[in-house]
Amino acid sequence: MEVIRTRALRGPNLWSHHTAVEVIVSCPPEEQSIATLAGFEQRLRARFPAIGALHPTGTSDAVPLARVLEKAALSLQAQAGCPVTFSRTTATLEDGIYQTVVEYTEEAVGRRATEQAEALINAALNDTPFDLAAVLEELRDLDEDVRLGPSTGAIVNAAVARDIPFRRLTEGSMVMFGWGSKQRRIQAAEMDTTGAIGETIAQDKELTKKLLHAAGVPVPIGRSVEDEADAWKAAQEIGLPVVVKPKDGNQGKGVTVNIMTREHLEAAFRTAKEFRDDVMVERYLPGHDYRLLVIGNKLVAAARRDPPHVVGDGKHTVRELVNIVNADPRRGSGHSTSLTKIRFDDIAIARLALQGLEADSVPSHGQRVILRNNANLSTGGTATDVTDDVHPEVAARAVEAAQMIGLDLCGVDVVCDNVLEPIENQRGGVVEVNAAPGLRMHIAPSFGKGRAVGEAIVNTMFAPGENGRIPVVAVTGTNGKTTTVRLIAHLLTASGLRTGMTNTDGVYIEGRQTDSGDCSGPRSARNVLLHPDVDAAVFETARGGILREGLAFDRCQVAVVTNIGMGDHLGLNYITTVEDLAVLKRVIVQNVSEHGFAVLNAVDPIVAGMAANCRGKVIFFGADRTHPVIATHLAQGCRTVYVEDGHIVAAEGREQHTIPLSQVPITRNGAIGFQVENVMASVAAAWGVGISWDAIRLGLKTFANDSDNAPGRFNVFDYKGATLIADYGHNPDAILALVKAVETIPAKRRVVVISGAGDRRDQDITQQTEILGRAFDDVLLYEDACQRGRVDGEVVALLRSGLNGAPRTSHIEEIYGEFKAIDTALSRLQDGDLCLILIDQVEDALAHIAKRIKEV
Numbered sequence: 001m002e003v004i005r006t007r008a009l010r011g012p013n014l015w016s017h018h019t020a021v022e023v024i025v026s027c028p029p030e031e032q033s034i035a036t037l038a039g040f041e042q043r044l045r046a047r048f049p050a051i052g053a054l055h056p057t058g059t060s061d062a063v064p065l066a067r068v069l070e071k072a073a074l075s076l077q078a079q080a081g082c083p084v085t086f087s088r089t090t091a092t093l094e095d096g097i098y099q100t101v102v103e104y105t106e107e108a109v110g111r112r113a114t115e116q117a118e119a120l121i122n123a124a125l126n127d128t129p130f131d132l133a134a135v136l137e138e139l140r141d142l143d144e145d146v147r148l149g150p151s152t153g154a155i156v157n158a159a160v161a162r163d164i165p166f167r168r169l170t171e172g173s174m175v176m177f178g179w180g181s182k183q184r185r186i187q188a189a190e191m192d193t194t195g196a197i198g199e200t201i202a203q204d205k206e207l208t209k210k211l212l213h214a215a216g217v218p219v220p221i222g223r224s225v226e227d228e229a230d231a232w233k234a235a236q237e238i239g240l241p242v243v244v245k246p247k248d249g250n251q252g253k254g255v256t257v258n259i260m261t262r263e264h265l266e267a268a269f270r271t272a273k274e275f276r277d278d279v280m281v282e283r284y285l286p287g288h289d290y291r292l293l294v295i296g297n298k299l300v301a302a303a304r305r306d307p308p309h310v311v312g313d314g315k316h317t318v319r320e321l322v323n324i325v326n327a328d329p330r331r332g333s334g335h336s337t338s339l340t341k342i343r344f345d346d347i348a349i350a351r352l353a354l355q356g357l358e359a360d361s362v363p364s365h366g367q368r369v370i371l372r373n374n375a376n377l378s379t380g381g382t383a384t385d386v387t388d389d390v391h392p393e394v395a396a397r398a399v400e401a402a403q404m405i406g407l408d409l410c411g412v413d414v415v416c417d418n419v420l421e422p423i424e425n426q427r428g429g430v431v432e433v434n435a436a437p438g439l440r441m442h443i444a445p446s447f448g449k450g451r452a453v454g455e456a457i458v459n460t461m462f463a464p465g466e467n468g469r470i471p472v473v474a475v476t477g478t479n480g481k482t483t484t485v486r487l488i489a490h491l492l493t494a495s496g497l498r499t500g501m502t503n504t505d506g507v508y509i510e511g512r513q514t515d516s517g518d519c520s521g522p523r524s525a526r527n528v529l530l531h532p533d534v535d536a537a538v539f540e541t542a543r544g545g546i547l548r549e550g551l552a553f554d555r556c557q558v559a560v561v562t563n564i565g566m567g568d569h570l571g572l573n574y575i576t577t578v579e580d581l582a583v584l585k586r587v588i589v590q591n592v593s594e595h596g597f598a599v600l601n602a603v604d605p606i607v608a609g610m611a612a613n614c615r616g617k618v619i620f621f622g623a624d625r626t627h628p629v630i631a632t633h634l635a636q637g638c639r640t641v642y643v644e645d646g647h648i649v650a651a652e653g654r655e656q657h658t659i660p661l662s663q664v665p666i667t668r669n670g671a672i673g674f675q676v677e678n679v680m681a682s683v684a685a686a687w688g689v690g691i692s693w694d695a696i697r698l699g700l701k702t703f704a705n706d707s708d709n710a711p712g713r714f715n716v717f718d719y720k721g722a723t724l725i726a727d728y729g730h731n732p733d734a735i736l737a738l739v740k741a742v743e744t745i746p747a748k749r750r751v752v753v754i755s756g757a758g759d760r761r762d763q764d765i766t767q768q769t770e771i772l773g774r775a776f777d778d779v780l781l782y783e784d785a786c787q788r789g790r791v792d793g794e795v796v797a798l799l800r801s802g803l804n805g806a807p808r809t810s811h812i813e814e815i816y817g818e819f820k821a822i823d824t825a826l827s828r829l830q831d832g833d834l835c836l837i838l839i840d841q842v843e844d845a846l847a848h849i850a851k852r853i854k855e856v
Helices: 040-047 065-079 107-126 132-146 150-161 196-203 205-214 228-238 262-273 318-326 346-354 392-405 453-461 481-494 522-530 543-549 578-585 605-613 628-635 673-689 693-702 732-742 762-772 794-801 818-828 842-855
Strands: 002-009 020-026 087-091 097-103 166-168 174-177 184-187 222-225 242-246 256-259 279-283 288-295 298-306 309-311 368-370 382-385 409-416 429-434 472-476 499-503 506-509 512-516 536-540 556-561 592-601 617-621 640-644 647-652 655-660 715-719 722-727 750-754 778-782 811-815 834-838
Touching: 002 107, 002 543, 020 065, 020 107, 040 107, 065 087, 065 097, 065 107, 065 132, 097 107, 107 132, 150 166, 150 174, 150 453, 166 522, 184 453, 196 205, 196 392, 205 222, 205 279, 205 392, 205 429, 222 228, 228 242, 228 262, 228 279, 242 262, 256 262, 262 279, 262 346, 288 392, 288 453, 298 392, 298 453, 309 318, 392 409, 392 429, 472 481, 472 673, 481 499, 481 536, 481 673, 481 693, 499 522, 506 522, 512 522, 522 536, 522 543, 543 578, 556 673, 578 605, 592 605, 592 673, 605 617, 617 628, 617 673, 628 640, 640 673, 647 673, 655 693, 673 693, 673 732, 715 842, 722 732, 722 842, 732 762, 732 834, 750 762, 750 818, 762 778, 762 794, 778 794, 778 818, 794 811, 811 818, 818 834, 818 842
Parallel strands: 472 536, 472 556, 499 536, 556 592, 592 617, 617 640, 722 834, 750 778, 750 834, 778 811
Antiparallel strands: 002 020, 020 097, 087 097, 166 174, 174 184, 222 279, 242 256, 242 279, 288 298, 288 409, 298 382, 309 368, 409 429, 499 506, 506 512, 640 647, 647 655, 715 722
8 A cells, every 4th residue: 555645635625624634545456455455454453443444334345455544544533532523535547546535623633643544554464563552642742732722722612603714823822713804813812902012011010010009909019129139128128928920920930929038038039030030029918819811891700729739648648649630631731731730840849848848758638738839720720710709899900900901801810818809808919910811720620610711702802793704705617717706806896895816817905916826726815815905805716726725715605606618627636527527616615605605507507506515595697598497596586697688687586687788898798608607607796795786787897808807818909900819718618618709700811829738638639629620710839838747749739630620720830939929920910800819828928919019
């Protein structure tokens, strides 16, 4: 068995809505059924008993090793604690080649599980050891390292519950919610509205206390100190016991409390100095440590935090008791679990010494042994929910503290006996305000019920009913995609929406090109969704991008399928038939929102059949209202777009909107059939988005089919009295549509300039010139700058073979170079001629043509 290729599908894809690893696997004949591998399955199960059933339910088909790889990769992730359920293996038309797909929740874990699954299979084949425990531990550790921590995860889960899309922007905890102009961002438990000044103030504990004191919030007195001698002086001024801590620390790092002696204070000063140069000494407030979580202007959760400790049983040493506590599965080494393991380090040993104990001391039964002075969960502390006990005055002081610092989300640390009565009555105080508080003590406290703090944060960022989504229109098909995308974007812009667009020419934001080249894949689409000035997005969605990575979005408002035809890269990536292509392209239809629309070509039976895969509604379009699909849809009162008496008609029930084709320049008064189809699809899409009909009419009237607005899409020029048309048609269906269009334009002599894309099948290349040979007098063949895997002259030879016996063509000429071919054709044109140039390098070729026209 050989793994030929592995890639991550990061969005909805051909196989499922889930993210997944897709692996292309080659199995020689002897490995296409594990039944022929003596003892293999027994050895496999001995090494990994939890692999589960290898035969698909209800079948007795042969099980290839590719299927074993699939089940092992999925089961290894599941055993490591990853919530994955989907996998699949499919045989391709190539003997022994399989496509294996395995769901993942974290890409790095999915890839590693696939690698280890291959290692497991090799171990079973070769009867060599496989350390299952070590592999599962590695996957668990990797998953813990890369997945979101509990605080960020709680916010993400709350957003998902509200149908808000999210995207992780870094390997850390920065996450974007929503798209375009409606997006919001967080960093851990910090929102994008958190001001830098407020965060800076919160890090400066001395300034924080000064501001809180000015607001009437009780705080412990104290000051910054320069050295150990100054620290002791400050302690005497304040009065023992005191607390020593870094001036701008976090997570309790370097904090020592309840200091009673100079020796203890000097040691505490040195500890604090390890974390920050600036050190503070302040009065120690006796009582419990409480964390009050403020979001907006409201207290949403509160917890009492207790320092890490163990309780003696009269049998075990302190060290052994710590090991017993750390064995709790809720305790981990980082922040990804609800509790953190107690650190048994020098700080813990020093704290034991203050209690007259050592690491190997055996505490008496019931004796409470404190292992740290601070109560932070990050050092092994525990939390008890007390939200329901908080006195209104205590909550008010916490909110005042947050507002005085300037934070809309913060953790206010209070030390007092209890939260049942005002802080002032207990001589308690606010000791710290945290700008990016940890949430896990509130989400999953050690004791008490968890609080929905993630939901509270999401509800602060997004008002009720808002989900952060902008209208997204995805367009796919064989022909007409780019023009349809450009026209839809133009219609949305005419309605006042700031529109982002991707297509095979580039990326555009509000009409400004921000990237060039073929940008019809998911990476470009994701970049548009990232842009803060985008109110709506229109994406050309090519087959290659879906195959490589899946979609860039989880759902779209509108999915448009223009048509499905021959020659659209068939034979590549195991897409060998038109039916295969349709299954791939209907991915966008399957991922239409429940409240969205699929815009489908009713005349194309394969496209019309996609209606069954749409969970939203369907808008059919087609020129002939008597077509059975159109007529049925109209009779059912559903949205339909068709042509009647020289008008585009959009009907739903008794409601009708009409637009004269004479007011749609791109169609040349309805003479260009394929442009009429593009217009119908675009009108239906704009209707699905909810654009007003006035805006749609204005957009259609102002969309000119020129090289600026739609480069390479039936651009018409006048050259010395001849009609010159430049187009990027590059498959038989596109050529056929172009021929029908140019036949409506009178001409004395018809000339075509053409090359062919080398990554098409031989029959697709020759079919293009077979069609052209019936419509053009002169044919000039040229070779593309990039032959895409073909040798020099191979494509031109295929094109020439398609002209054998051409009924109309009288002159055939081969020319090396696109621009030379264009110049040759232009030099021979006379008044009344028509020349169709099928360009390859769109921008450069159009610029070259424009230059030649100016020279006339």
